[in-house]
Amino acid sequence: MIRSARCGGIELGAGESITPQRHLYDELVHVVAGHGFTTIWNDRGDRTTFEWSDGALFAIPLNVHYQHHNASRVDPARLVATNNAPVYMNLIHNLDFIFGTDFDFTDRFTGDTQFDGDTVDQGFRLWETNFIADVNQVPLIKRPTRGGSNRQLELVNSSIGAHLSEFPVGTYKKAHRHGAGTHIVITSGEGYSLMWREGERIETVEWKRGAFVAPPDRWFHQHFNTMPQFSE
Known part of the structure; x- marks a missing residue:
């Protein structure tokens, strides 16, 4: 069976950060507990940082560099993430390409991209947001x-x-x-x-x-x- 998506959890100890990473697949992140911030940047120099706390939902733009940080010096932060990595791995069969491509998708992220909760109502119950x-x-x-x-x-x-x-x-x-x-x-x-x-x-x-x-x-x-x- 070809799997279409995978899910995983992340726990960041007090004051911890994940290692910066980049990948050629989409990922949604939900904050289960804690508060912190995420920094996103690309190779052409666009960069932004936004804060999150318990209950937040956001997406990692395609193929950007990113790093999650736990802002608390006392409590852990827990995140759960869903991505479509299996689709890319089944189709491409080359991890160096998936994790090492240097193309910047400026239709997904530029220096003007804001993670401030603004939404666009597209009708039919659909919201576009970051x-x-x-x-x-x-x-x-x-x-x-x-x-x-x-x-x-x-x-x-x-x-x-x-x-x-x-x-x-x-x-x-x-x-x-x-x-x-x-x-x-x-x-x-x-x-x-x-x-x-x-x-x-x-x-x-x-x-x-x-x-x-x-x-x-x-x-x-x-x-x-x-x-x-x-x-x-």
């Missing part, structure tokens, strides 16, 4: 045919799609299925999901704030909220 300070504060739009409310997101023209979903306590989201590579982070509330392959036994997965769920390829899944404010 940075969200707190995903739990994003205004959502009701979607009765699926259950609850949601908002589609596009960050720094990334090829990775994202959305937020919320539904009231005691309700659920309509069962659905799709291909592999979807990563669900629970940002608030408690509940459970039913997941099953067509014609096979239904499995129950309980979750609460901070949980991570990845429905397998083409498995049906349905989310049930037993406390207020579920987000996907």
Whole structure:
């Protein structure tokens, strides 16, 4: 099976930073806990730094250099990141090219690119933005045919799609299925999901704030909220 996306976690100890890196694939980052800042730059000299804290969501522009820093001298910071590295690795088969290409994608990042939370409403529930300070504060739009409310997101023209979903306590989201590579982070509330392959036994997965769920390829899944404010 060709995997379409991968997810990983990062914990930065008090005052720590990751090693600067660069790669030819898109990445979305969600801040689970802590506060800090990220510096982004390219080879032509464009550079910016923006701050983040618990609940933030942002994307790393394609093929920039970047470095995450924990601003606290006491507490750790935890980040969870989703990227489409498997797509590039399956297609290109050359890690030196993926991690060593020096091309600057100025349609994704220049010195004028701001990570200040500005959004452009494109209609059809789609927001274009570079940075969200707190995903739990994003205004959502009701979607009765699926259950609850949601908002589609596009960050720094990334090829990775994202959305937020919320539904009231005691309700659920309509069962659905799709291909592999979807990563669900629970940002608030408690509940459970039913997941099953067509014609096979239904499995129950309980979750609460901070949980991570990845429905397998083409498995049906349905989310049930037993406390207020579920987000996907």
